[in-house]
Amino acid sequence: MADIRNVKARFLNARLTSKLSIVLFGLVLVFSAKAQGGPPPGGDHGGGGGPMGGIGLPLGFLQQDKDYKFPDDITKYTANDFLMLVRRTDIRSSFYNSDMSATISMVSVSPDRGTFANKEQIFRRDKDDAFLMLMVEPESRKGQGMLRVDNNMWRYDPTSRKFTHTTLKDTYENSTVTNNDFRRWQRSIDYSVEKLSTGTLGNYKVIIGELKANNDEVPFPYLKMYIEADRKIVLKVEEYSLSMKLLRTAYYTQYVQIGDSFVPTVQIFQDGLIPEKRSQVTYTDISTKPLPDYYFTKEYLERVSQ
Amino acid sequence: MRLIHLKLAARNVRRQPHRTIALGGAVAFSALVMALISGFVNGMDLAIQDNVTLYSGGHVLISGYTASWSGKLQNRFSDANVAKIVESTDGGIRTVSPIAQSRATVVFGTREIQLTLRGVDWTKDQLYHDSLILSKGDWKGLESSRTMLMSAQTANRFGLSVGDQVVVRLNTASGQQNVTDYKVAAIYDDGAAGGMNTGFVAFGDLTADLNMKSNEQQQIAVFLKNSADAEKAAQTITGELSSKGFTVSRGAAANAGASNGTPSQDSSTGSDSFVSSITAPASSGTGASGARQGMGRLSSGTAIYHVSTIQELAGEIGSALGSVRWIGYAVFLLMLIVSATGISNSYRMVLLERTKEIGMLRCIGYKKKDVFSSFIWEGILLAGGAALVGVVLALPIGFGIGLIPFNPHGDFGAALVQGHLRFAPILGQFLLILVFVTIVAIAAVFLPARKAAEVVPVEALRKTA
Numbered sequence: 001m002a003d004i005r006n007v008k009a010r011f012l013n014a015r016l017t018s019k020l021s022i023v024l025f026g027l028v029l030v031f032s033a034k035a036q037g038g039p040p041p042g043g044d045h046g047g048g049g050g051p052m053g054g055i056g057l058p059l060g061f062l063q064q065d066k067d068y069k070f071p072d073d074i075t076k077y078t079a080n081d082f083l084m085l086v087r088r089t090d091i092r093s094s095f096y097n098s099d100m101s102a103t104i105s106m107v108s109v110s111p112d113r114g115t116f117a118n119k120e121q122i123f124r125r126d127k128d129d130a131f132l133m134l135m136v137e138p139e140s141r142k143g144q145g146m147l148r149v150d151n152n153m154w155r156y157d158p159t160s161r162k163f164t165h166t167t168l169k170d171t172y173e174n175s176t177v178t179n180n181d182f183r184r185w186q187r188s189i190d191y192s193v194e195k196l197s198t199g200t201l202g203n204y205k206v207i208i209g210e211l212k213a214n215n216d217e218v219p220f221p222y223l224k225m226y227i228e229a230d231r232k233i234v235l236k237v238e239e240y241s242l243s244m245k246l247l248r249t250a251y252y253t254q255y256v257q258i259g260d261s262f263v264p265t266v267q268i269f270q271d272g273l274i275p276e277k278r279s280q281v282t283y284t285d286i287s288t289k290p291l292p293d294y295y296f297t298k299e300y301l302e303r304v305s306q
Numbered sequence: 307m308r309l310i311h312l313k314l315a316a317r318n319v320r321r322q323p324h325r326t327i328a329l330g331g332a333v334a335f336s337a338l339v340m341a342l343i344s345g346f347v348n349g350m351d352l353a354i355q356d357n358v359t360l361y362s363g364g365h366v367l368i369s370g371y372t373a374s375w376s377g378k379l380q381n382r383f384s385d386a387n388v389a390k391i392v393e394s395t396d397g398g399i400r401t402v403s404p405i406a407q408s409r410a411t412v413v414f415g416t417r418e419i420q421l422t423l424r425g426v427d428w429t430k431d432q433l434y435h436d437s438l439i440l441s442k443g444d445w446k447g448l449e450s451s452r453t454m455l456m457s458a459q460t461a462n463r464f465g466l467s468v469g470d471q472v473v474v475r476l477n478t479a480s481g482q483q484n485v486t487d488y489k490v491a492a493i494y495d496d497g498a499a500g501g502m503n504t505g506f507v508a509f510g511d512l513t514a515d516l517n518m519k520s521n522e523q524q525q526i527a528v529f530l531k532n533s534a535d536a537e538k539a540a541q542t543i544t545g546e547l548s549s550k551g552f553t554v555s556r557g558a559a560a561n562a563g564a565s566n567g568t569p570s571q572d573s574s575t576g577s578d579s580f581v582s583s584i585t586a587p588a589s590s591g592t593g594a595s596g597a598r599q600g601m602g603r604l605s606s607g608t609a610i611y612h613v614s615t616i617q618e619l620a621g622e623i624g625s626a627l628g629s630v631r632w633i634g635y636a637v638f639l640l641m642l643i644v645s646a647t648g649i650s651n652s653y654r655m656v657l658l659e660r661t662k663e664i665g666m667l668r669c670i671g672y673k674k675k676d677v678f679s680s681f682i683w684e685g686i687l688l689a690g691g692a693a694l695v696g697v698v699l700a701l702p703i704g705f706g707i708g709l710i711p712f713n714p715h716g717d718f719g720a721a722l723v724q725g726h727l728r729f730a731p732i733l734g735q736f737l738l739i740l741v742f743v744t745i746v747a748i749a750a751v752f753l754p755a756r757k758a759a760e761v762v763p764v765e766a767l768r769k770t771a
Contacts (some may be wrong), residue, residue, distance in 0.1 A: 019328050045529070068364060083329040111416040112416075112418065169477075194408065199505060213482070215375065215376070216374075216478070216480040216481075216482055216517070217374065217376060217378065217481050217482070218482065219481060219482060219483050220475075220481070220482070220483055221482050239483075241475070241482075241483045241484045242482050242484040242485075243484055243485055243486055244476060244484040247475070247483055247485065257510065271475055273418075273475060274413060274418060274486065275412045275705050276416050277416075
């Protein structure tokens with residue numbers, strides 16, 4: 001009798017173990033799929049038009065902004081209102097519902113190096129925080145490129161056929177432009193509001209927000225943002241060092257509305273230490289057509305650079 | 307060997323001076339070239355090690371990397387036990403000093419230059435006090451806070467002089483941008499320091515600029531009594547640190563010194579690229595990244611260490627010297643082949659010329675092996691003597707070339723000593739050259755000597771009668 005009980009108990013244990021294994025296996029499958037899934041799948045045309053997601057964005061980053069009610073009077077803005085305003089400018093200057101491609105013309109002036117101009121083609125997928133840049137002009141540097149994908153960034157030189165690792169903080173072509181300037185904006189994630197004031201910038205009434213970095217890994221510890229409250233667009237940003245010295249001033253002088261987005265098409269970056277050193281970046285031929293996924297691969301950059 | 311063979315060989319060498327000079331000259335030239343190449347490559351090797359010691363701040367470097375809140379490795383550590391363990395290590399250590407370093411942009415007026423800025427504890431320093439020659443200012447001036455020791459190259463480019471104020475832009479240890487001011491207190495002769503253009507400031511000032519705490523440092527530089535002991539000292543330090551539970555890796559990857567945690571504007575070179583590689587999320591590599599591999603994401607505050615030696619740091623430049631050495635070997639081999647062919651042909655002629663004489667010698671009692679020996683000895687005397695002349699001549703020529711000034715900022719600047727090539731002959735290598743040349747000469751004379759030994763006396767006398 002005892003033997004039968006033992007056999008039954010063993011049988012039950014075996015069945016229980018088997019069921020538990022199936023449940024555990026299922027859970028492992030679900031979590032593995034989630035872990036490996038990455039961003040949501042793209043739309044019908046190759047990933048650009050997929051639902052709003054976004055690599056590296058806090059939960060609800062895009063959704064919370066939609067119904068936010070800003071004060072009518074700019075003097076009544078609170079720190080939270082301003083942060084939401086910065087978030088609005090972040091979202092509106094980016095393309096989370098589509099891909100973006102454009103031609104960039106850059107003119108840089110430096111007392112040391114003189115004036116030099118170049119032209120690039122940019123392909124951006126903001127929801128994945130990815131972009132690809134290809135040098136078109138000058139002819140001698142045609143084919144050089146830069147790729148940002150999965151939080152990694154590389155430069156490609158077609159002459160040596162080598163990729164070298166680079167970062168968002170690095171300057172672009174020894175100018176006052178950094179690699180980060182070609183990426184989507186996300187200042188509202190990295191900074192918190194310290195002080196608010198109002199003023200005028202040319203003919204525009206602006207809210208001036210002094211921002212401090214949330215963490216010590218952001219390149220500029222302090223920012224001063226000048227945002228036009230009516231159109232909710234950034235007109236000027238001053239970037240300060242840890243010792244509160246002005247490092248760079250960015251002017252966003254022209255905007256173009258494309259769908260829901262307001263794209264700063266003319267951007268001027270002036271060095272804070274050497275004011276004579278400045279660069280102008282102009283975006284033209286902006287398109288929001290979906291881009292194939294393979295555009296954001298090293299293989300494509302290698303192929304298209306030849 | 308009988309003395310008579312040597313005497314006969316010596317007489318034969320003297321008999322036809324033109325041929326001896328022509329043949330010997332070719333051999334001497336090969337030996338001269340090889341001796342010069344060998345001496346200069348040795349000198350460059352030593353110069354590179356000395357200069358890399360200056361660039362990196364010590365013979366053995368212990369770099370510490372601490373994981374930040376985000377899991378990124380930052381070039382900083384605060385564990386004082388590391389320095390204590392290093393100091394207590396028995397490895398012929400002269401000094402142990404903390405070092406901080408960053409790639410910085412120095413701005414003066416509308417001009418800017420990127421250079422490495424190193425923080426040195428002047429109270430503990432011996433290396434720079436002993437090695438750098440100050441062309442302006444003095445060491446005392448550097449004791450004041452926020453002062454800089456600048457290379458003559460940088461100062462000349464800016465038109466700077468002692469007392470001028472410069473703006474320094476750098477990245478903190480965590481990657482934030484910072485801007486500070488420094489006053490130029492002294493200028494050193496970079497030509498006497500292998501073309502180095504590093505700027506030096508007080509350790510405390512630089513760590514403050516890098517936003518590091520007072521108990522933090524980036525690197526420990528160990529200056530040894532004898533640089534040849536670097537490898538042994540590094541092994542001992544690695545062993546000691548590992549046995550105390552520290553995560554330590556060994557190798558060359560830490561390159562010339564520490565850097566701030568995030569690469570600066572020209573982060574594609576040197577130490578910055580190393581740090582960049584270990585801070586990159588999906589990178590792989592050696593050194594600290596190697597130590598990091600297999601650990602997954604490091605939890606905040608976890609520190610890993612990397613120990614490297616000047617020999618490893620000099621490796622990249624040293625590998626260029628390896629090429630020079632190999633080119634030298636190839637030239638030497640080519641010259642030896644040409645000389646050997648010349649010697650062999652000459653001795654065939656000698657055989658024809660001396661057939662009657664050989665026949666006579668055989669008739670008066672010379673044996674085959676005596677004829678063979680006299681030929682071989684003639685070859686040895688000729689080639690060995692010529693090689694000796696070549697090697698001896700290399701000494702004044704080598705030291706003479708060492709007096710010619712070269713551009714210390716050129717491609718081979720790091721291989722120069724005070725703008726000059728260093729000629730460092732090694733007796734063993736010179737002896738090797740002599741032995742090698744002699745062996746080749748014996749091989750070249752062997753066949754003609756054997757043919758000479760085979761000459762039938764009667765036939766020889768009859769043919770040449």
